[in-house]
Amino acid sequence: MKFTKMQGIGNDYVYVNCFEENVEDPARVAKLVSERHFGIGSDGLILICPSDVADCRMRMFNEDGSEGSMCGNGIRCVGKYAYDHGIVDKPQISVETLGGIKYLDMQVEDGKVKTVKVDMGVPQLTSELPEKIQVEGKTLEFTGIDVGNPHAVYYVDNVDGLDLEKIGPAFEMHERFPDRVNSEFIRVIDRKHLQMRVWERGSGETWACGTGATASAVASMMLGLVDDTVEVQLIGGNLEITWDRESGHVYMTGPAVEVFSGEIDLTQYNGREV
Numbered sequence: 001m002k003f004t005k006m007q008g009i010g011n012d013y014v015y016v017n018c019f020e021e022n023v024e025d026p027a028r029v030a031k032l033v034s035e036r037h038f039g040i041g042s043d044g045l046i047l048i049c050p051s052d053v054a055d056c057r058m059r060m061f062n063e064d065g066s067e068g069s070m071c072g073n074g075i076r077c078v079g080k081y082a083y084d085h086g087i088v089d090k091p092q093i094s095v096e097t098l099g100g101i102k103y104l105d106m107q108v109e110d111g112k113v114k115t116v117k118v119d120m121g122v123p124q125l126t127s128e129l130p131e132k133i134q135v136e137g138k139t140l141e142f143t144g145i146d147v148g149n150p151h152a153v154y155y156v157d158n159v160d161g162l163d164l165e166k167i168g169p170a171f172e173m174h175e176r177f178p179d180r181v182n183s184e185f186i187r188v189i190d191r192k193h194l195q196m197r198v199w200e201r202g203s204g205e206t207w208a209c210g211t212g213a214t215a216s217a218v219a220s221m222m223l224g225l226v227d228d229t230v231e232v233q234l235i236g237g238n239l240e241i242t243w244d245r246e247s248g249h250v251y252m253t254g255p256a257v258e259v260f261s262g263e264i265d266l267t268q269y270n271g272r273e274v
């Protein structure tokens with residue numbers, strides 16, 4: 001299978017051009033390629049496929065093989081791949097996802113895409129603002145936001161001090177979220193800056209989450225804690241989020257980077273069963 005490794009502020013996926021390749025069992029392939037010691041190493045797998053309703057279609061699979069409905073960092077890389085590799089010949093494109101059709105506006109420098117602005121659509125509040133929840137005996141508050149996939153946003157004093165490997169699963173699998181949930185832990189730095197770490201459904205802690213940054217920004221805007229444009233600072237870098245309250249649409253802007261390309265034999269997988 002031919003692949004390209006790409007990353008958006010450190011949220012890295014293995015991308016396959018399904019205009020040319022056929023991936024038979026993507027859930028299994030996602031688990032194989034994501035493995036950081038025995039595989040290529042990534043937060044999951046993203047397929048770039050033909051679409052009947054948009055310029056192309058994104059299918060994204062988490063590290064555990066589950067299919068996600070949207071991926072903010074992933075969709076910027078899909079746009080870059082599609083433009084840089086000639087699948088599309090224009091910098092404004094539409095991408096079909098399970099979370100709806102998204103519109104991308106790509107900034108091109110020296111013939112290659114550097115940054116991408118994504119119209120993430122109209123976010124939906126999925127909880128009270130905020131809602132109380134009991135996690136491992138502690139009462140906390142979260143704000144639930146759907147931006148094509150589900151998020152729960154929590155405010156904490158010390159983002160760096162959280163042991164997410166330990167506490168993350170209890171948030172992801174909480175009975176309040178029967179489909180599991182992506183959980184964001186954020187601190188308001190000031191009215192224009194948020195700090196965030198994320199525990200992603202199906203992938204654990206990642207260095208960034210575009211949909212999570214969007215949900216965190218919108219939750220903070222709804223609560224009146226920040227202005228309608230904020231920079232969200234994540235482990236792997238920063239994203240700019242702007243909410244246009246008039247139209248309801250929220251926009252995410254950030255970089256997309258191609259790391260390397262290669263070929264992997266999925267029948268000979270280092271002798272390891274996955």
Ligand SMILES: N[C@@H](CCC[C@H](N)C(=O)O)C(=O)O
Pocket residue numbers: 011062067068069070071072073074149150182200201202203206208209210211212
């Ligand atoms: N990293 C992503 C989100 C990936 C999907 C998520 N784990 C889910 O299952 O909903 C992003 O950048 O948005």
